[in-house]
Amino acid sequence: MAKLAFLGLGVMGYPMAGHLQAAGHDVCVYNRTASKAEKWAAQHGGRHAPSPREAAEGAEFVLACVGNDDDLRSVCLGGDGAFAGMDDGAIFVDHTTVSSKVTAELYAGARAAGQQFVDAPVSGGQAGAENGQLSIMCGGDQAAYDAAEPIMNTYAKLCRRIGESGAGQMTKMCNQIAIAGLVQGLSEALHFAEKAGLDGRAVVEVISQGAAGSWQMNNRYETMLDDKWEHGFAVDWMRKDLGICLSTADETGASLPVTALVDQFYKDVQAMGGGRWDTSSLFARLRKLG
Template sequence: MSQDISTVAFIGLGVMGYPMAGHLAEAGLTVRVYNRTQSKAEQWCERFDGSHHATPAEAASGADLVLVCVGNDDDVREVTTGPDGVLSTLSQGAILVDHTTASSSLAEELDQACQKQDVGFIDAPVSGGQQGAENGALTIMCGGQEEHFSRARPVLEHYGRAVTLMGGVGAGQLTKMVNQICIAGLVQGLAEGLHFAEQAGLDQERVVEVISQGAAGSWQMENRHATMIRDEYEHGFAVNWMRKDLDICLNQARQLEARLPVTALVDQFYADVQAMGGGRWDTSSLLRRLRERSDSKD
């Protein structure tokens, strides 16, 4: 535990933030939480040792480190630079860490706002999903100054198994974009492979058992093939959130003049899943899209 960080505020107790904040409380830190739905914050305090507060500003008052994990760019602005945002009470020398998957331009915007108040800033999106958050095994991609990262890292390691400084402000978000671009292609490839195996009359479980030992193996294959085969998608990372993330990726790609043809195609496949009523299904539901399209031709 970092000696100069003893009190932290955690803003946003969703499926990720709830267990992440819990790890900090279990580590002995003083944790002050805020959630838009107050009942969720009250529930958190019944399970963990900490206090809940009416506004982000109130939660951040007196904190050495503030951690934000909310939905999108506008949500981040509301809880940071808004009228009741954390920057209205955050003390000089404190650090603001944004775990939200957001745009790199927002990271730069927040860094400028923090600099005006002598507050450190780190953009630190995470990967690993709800399971990774609960197990304290997230991958955390950070952007910011080495000085701020060194102070915050011991705290982040309470729920991150790999906490890495990728570069200056915005580098964390850019790295997360690479992560989502790679996942999009992997999940579509896995969905197509399982669909092909099914259509060919193969034992899908046995196919995965064999090919997962070779070059085709991946985290997605290991952790998602079984539920995909059973056509179960009421879990994991929602399609709605993946489309939000891919929109960020595609917008950034246009600015960089980077070509992402597969990512753009998979984004449209996810739009099809949304049209099927699967906005809250896991991203592996790309297989259901293929199955339904195949069934419609019978």
């Protein structure tokens, strides 16, 4: 069992840290809103600290799942940042979905300080975090990944190193690009079924067993038809991720016309007041259009 720090107790980080404590690790948590860290410690029996640096002191692994590039920098850098508290050789594992730019910056910073850094964004949403069934895509030095993999497996159904530093974040971009197109396609199929006077549930029962089947179809079609949008990853966060994808595509020369279009559809959902709805709310946009 290891001594760990976990930074960020949002809808993903809160249960992920809980799995680590339940597995017998010694976990100290930090959250920007201290009351949530206190609540976690009371619920799970672990410890909490008032700063990332204090949480990271003496930890073999420091794991983070925060909001964006700036949030990640704030918990890593500066006098109260985790890097200032980490021992030589300690490993920082970043589960946040961020740009490859900040990953390169923090990987270099950790190495310069005698520490190690693994980018390890996750997919599977809140349900995956709560059930310990996340897919984790990693980049970084092989030795650092090998040491961190058993820790991550506590809440993973699949954990894999894709390549060197940044490869995990690039893979997460592929994930979000694929999801954007899938959810829009599913939304259009359900919209078409409604307009054609078909029973959407009966339609999905049939087509889900063929080539059209997907995780999104199996897990979201019923809530979509019922106008329920409180299940999983929020539109605001998806737009943040797609912005990273589109910016990186400009840098690499990749062409992402469908992703760019779906990003604008999510902008429409935000204008409808659906920034905190889950990503399947693309269907709500089509219903509003008639």
